[in-house]
Amino acid sequence: MVGTGQGGSAMIVRNPTEGEVERAIEVASIAFPNVTREQWVESFSMIAEVFGRRFILVVEDEGVIVSTLVCQPRPVYIFGSPVPHASTGAVATVPEARCRGCAGAMMAECVRLLRAEEVWLSSLWPFSYAYYRKFGWEIGAETRCYSAPGKVFSELGDAGKTRPAVEADLAQVKAIYDDWAKGFNCLTQRNDVWWERVIPIRLLAEPNLIVHETGGRIDGYAAYKTDRESKSVHVQEIVFFDAAHRRDMLAFLGKAEPEGTVSFDAPLDDLFLQEMPNPRLANATLSSSFQFRVTDPPRAMEALGVDETVSGRVSFAISDPVFEEGWRFGIEVDYGAVTLTKPDPKRTLEMDVTTFARLYSGYLTAFDAWELGKLEVGGGALDALLTACDVFSPLTPYRSALEPG
Structure with missing residues (x-):
């Protein structure tokens, strides 16, 4: 992705070449001096070898790599079933390039990358909840x-x-x-x-x-x-x-x-x-605790395991800061089996993607989101709200300190 930094310079978000992984390691080492260089070498080398350099992003600003992040794809369990997921971490920018929009452009590209790789979920350990919320990540648990x-x-x-x-x-x-x-x-x-x-x-x-x-x-x-x-x-x-x-x-x-x-x-x-x-x-x-992101809500719903006693229909209208067109789709659940359908305006739940992330992780129920004013029920169809309460997993969200991000 090619963009423009705040100073008007050309800014490119891309994967590093094999020879540029060393510079990405250097950027992470400068940004996080509390972590040894040896640890960064081991981490980046492992990701490049095991998952591929396509899961490493860098920002090139005025011909110099100034930012980097890494993703580690592996499914997570949601209601006992695996759903495609990647942790996102090592979000680093060298001090002289900060406040230019480099990390922000990289985070948005990260969401697009994961969706293109058919990874529907992402988790990270944030330095600032407010910062990552701008790109669609939201608190996923306490x-x-x-x-x-x-x-x-x-x-x-x-x-x-x-x-x-x-x-x-x-x-x-x-x-x-x-x-x-x-x-x-x-x-x-x-x-x-x-x-x-x-x-x-x-x-x-x-x-x-x-x-x-x-x-x-x-x-x-x-x-x-x-x-x-x-x-x-x-x-x-x-x-x-x-x-x-x-x-x-x-x-x-x-x-x-x-x-x-x-x-x-x-x-x-x-x-x-x-x-x-x-x-x-x-x-x-x-x-x-961690922050959570759904990169493609319709596909994530298709992958969701639902209790086999649940049946019903509900539609979603979801705004998204990365995908400006948002998401409009419906689902029909037949004894736990989820099928995508056209959205029904009379059975639509309207929310932003951060609220949807909380519903998907199990941190917030649809009814609680409605009571908190984070979700609107289109057409007044409260039965759609109750269906959503049954569809999303009732299990407690949790990631231990051994989980990357």
């Missing part, structure tokens, strides 16, 4: 964060049922994750390449993965980082099917750092405080 002194967690369960993982455990860890991920919206359907090249777990480098066992069988795990200076442990992902198993793993980590702090994130509907004998001993906060 996350709970719990923290307490290690000695508090050490008394919550049986640490003896948890041990450091070994490489032979990874096959069971992968299977456990997949079963767990299907119970939420927006977690990645991870394949072997994803585990080996994308997820920052190095089993043999340091003990940053523990597993929980019952009767000799692994039934939970936790991936974590330790800050030796502050004696703090942050759990990046903790997977379990029995609440007692999470308490056992937290007890293990608490015993490892009894004088430090242990913290972990959890989905919005998590009930951890109700498990604690004295919940005042833990800090609990609620915060906005």
